[in-house]
Amino acid sequence: MSDPAPPPRGASRDHFPLLVIAGLALLxxxxxxxxxxxxxxxxxxxxxxxxxxxxxxRGLYLLAEESGLAVRRLQHDLxxxxxxxxxxxxxxxxxxxxxxxxxxxxxxxxxxxAGLRTVAVYWPSSDGGVADGGAARPDHEGLNVFFVVSMSKxxxxxxxxxxxxxxxxxxxxxxxxxxxxxxxLHVELRQPSSGAEPEALSPAAPSPFxxxxxxxxxxxxxxxxxxxxxxxxxxxxxxxxxMSLLPHGSxxxxxxxxxxxxxxxxxxxxxxxxxxxxxxxxxAHAGPVLFDEFHHxxxxxxxxxELASRYGLHFAIGQLLLGLCLWAGxxxxxxxxxxxxxxxxxxxxxxxxxxxxxxxxxxxxSHAAQQxxxxxxxxxxxxxxxxxxxxxxxxxxxxxxRGRRDLAAALAEVHALTDxxxxxxxxxxxxxxxxxxxxxxxx
Numbered sequence: 001m002s003d004p005a006p007p008p009r010g011a012s013r014d015h016f017p018l019l020v021i022a023g024l025a026l027l028x029x030x031x032x033x034x035x036x037x038x039x040x041x042x043x044x045x046x047x048x049x050x051x052x053x054x055x056x057x058r059g060l061y062l063l064a065e066e067s068g069l070a071v072r073r074l075q076h077d078l079x080x081x082x083x084x085x086x087x088x089x090x091x092x093x094x095x096x097x098x099x100x101x102x103x104x105x106x107x108x109x110x111x112x113x114a115g116l117r118t119v120a121v122y123w124p125s126s127d128g129g130v131a132d133g134g135a136a137r138p139d140h141e142g143l144n145v146f147f148v149v150s151m152s153k154x155x156x157x158x159x160x161x162x163x164x165x166x167x168x169x170x171x172x173x174x175x176x177x178x179x180x181x182x183x184x185l186h187v188e189l190r191q192p193s194s195g196a197e198p199e200a201l202s203p204a205a206p207s208p209f210x211x212x213x214x215x216x217x218x219x220x221x222x223x224x225x226x227x228x229x230x231x232x233x234x235x236x237x238x239x240x241x242x243m244s245l246l247p248h249g250s251x252x253x254x255x256x257x258x259x260x261x262x263x264x265x266x267x268x269x270x271x272x273x274x275x276x277x278x279x280x281x282x283x284a285h286a287g288p289v290l291f292d293e294f295h296h297x298x299x300x301x302x303x304x305x306e307l308a309s310r311y312g313l314h315f316a317i318g319q320l321l322l323g324l325c326l327w328a329g330x331x332x333x334x335x336x337x338x339x340x341x342x343x344x345x346x347x348x349x350x351x352x353x354x355x356x357x358x359x360x361x362x363x364x365x366s367h368a369a370q371q372x373x374x375x376x377x378x379x380x381x382x383x384x385x386x387x388x389x390x391x392x393x394x395x396x397x398x399x400x401x402r403g404r405r406d407l408a409a410a411l412a413e414v415h416a417l418t419d420x421x422x423x424x425x426x427x428x429x430x431x432x433x434x435x436x437x438x439x440x441x442x443x
Contacts, residue, residue: 022326029322045296047091047172047262049073054265057090061291063273064280071280074290075298078155081162084287088170088280090262092295093150094179149295156181164249168283172259176222182255185246187230189222189257192240196221200270201242201258204232209245209254211278217270222257234258234275254279369421369430373414376434379441380411410437 044051049061050073064071074087081087151159159181163169173179176189196219203210210233223240226232233254234243246253260266267273283289377388377395384398392415399408410433417430 019329022329026322026326029318044298045091047259048293048296048298049291050293050296050298052264054263056264057262057291059264059267060262060276063267063276064289067277067281069277069280069284070288071284072288072290073293073298075293077294078151078162078292079158081158081167082287083162083165083167085162086168086170086283086287086289087159087162087292088283088289089292089295090172091174091259092171092292093174094156094181149297151181151295153180156184160184160248163251163253166250166286168252168254168286170254170256170279170283172256172262174259185248185253185255186227187244187246187255188225190225191222192220196260199236199242199258201234201236204235204239204241207231207233207245208282209233209279210275211282213271213275213278215270216261216272216275218258218261218266218272220258221260224255224257254283365421365423365427368427369418372430372434373418376411376414376437379438380407383407383441406440407437410440 044056046055047057049057052058061071061073074085078087159169171181173182173189176191179189182189198217199220201216201218201220203213216234220236220240220242223242224244226241226244226246229247231245232241232243233245235241242258243254243256246255261272261275267276280289373392374388377392380399381388381390381395383404384395384402386395386398388395392411396408396411396415399405399411414430414433414437417426417433421427421430
């Protein structure tokens with residue numbers, strides 16, 4: 001009998017601590033994913049119709065949609081627009097392109113005051129802070145600053161041509177000065193001396209855009225100095241215009257310098273919701289109203305990886321990969337390593353050979369025969385509905401009643417041979433008869 005091969009060094013170490021560490025890592029990852037999912041309302045830019053917290057405009061979009069207005073989201077640039085599309089642009093950056101500020105060779109364009117025109121003055125943020133020098137945008141939070149895009153020169157030309165042909169644009173710019181679109185419309189903005197404070201506003205004159213509106217309340221970001229032909233729509237008690245209607249060719253531009261009117265936080269104040277229903281309803285008479293999301297960072301040309309990152313799908317992919325890693329780890333057996341199949345079979349053969357030699361040398365033929373009979377009874381008793389302790393006769397009778405006369409006969413043969421076993425040849429006959437009985441049991 002050969003000794004089994006010893007396990008490799010260090011193989012007996014338990015892997016349970018590794019399982020605990022993996023479980024803690026999985027728990028932390030799941031907790032982070034849950035927190036991220038709970039914050040899904042804040043992933044979009046401020047005044048985006050995808051954002052559902054107080055700084056978003058999702059409430060306005062759902063209000064218009066539930067009111068039966070034909071509203072959609074625009075997720076491509078403004079260079080190609082359908083004739084019947086009416087646009088709503090909330091907190092969009094209309095800064096001039098570099099080619100407007102500098103010449104083709106990258107140097108100053110040559111205007112005496114070009115250096116002054118490059119200074120961007122942003123509105124104060126809704127929490128009272130002020131952004132300086134264009135280094136940051138008050139309406140963009142976190143990583144959104146890398147996703148949002150400014151309106152390009154080609155987009156601005158296409159948009160103004162689209163309005164000139166008869167479309168309506170509702171424009172709420174994101175800056176108080178340096179907006180090229182406002183310059184082409186000959187509108188100047190002045191920041192309030194008190195900052196972006198909530199003010200009570202009322203219709204400046206009867207208009208379909210302010211129908212059924214008596215008063216609105218929202219922070220005012222800037223006052224408007226209008227050109228000839230413009231019509232004030234909303235002003236404060238001092239006559240400072242906050243919302244106006246600017247004719248442009250066959251179309252018109254609704255200019256709003258209190259963009260917080262569209263936010264979820266202020267939508268339910270006073271007649272703010274009614275103002276939007278009247279304005280959007282008036283615009284929807286000429287065609288579907290599209291909320292610009294392209295300049296908030298949502299573009300239909302994005303790759304699958306960018307979409308996954310934007311909408312949190314990378315967390316789901318990470319969970320899938322983590323699950324696959326855990327499944328792969330679960331295939332490994334913890335505890336002491338098992339012997340290889342060849343060594344296990346060899347060890348079993350050696351053990352059987354040693355036991356048979358012990359029985360031969362000790363002349364334990366009768367005891368060995370009884371062990372074979374007992375093992376056969378344990379296999380046949382469940383089929384007969386009896387216990388192995390009931391004995392071969394009771395089990396055989398039950399097998400006959402259940403229609404298994406072949407098994408009953410085999411059991412009786414083994415029992416008879418066991419009673420008369422005295423030599424190794426008798427043991428072979430008993431073992432062969434028991435093996436035949438077990439073969440019939442599986443057929």
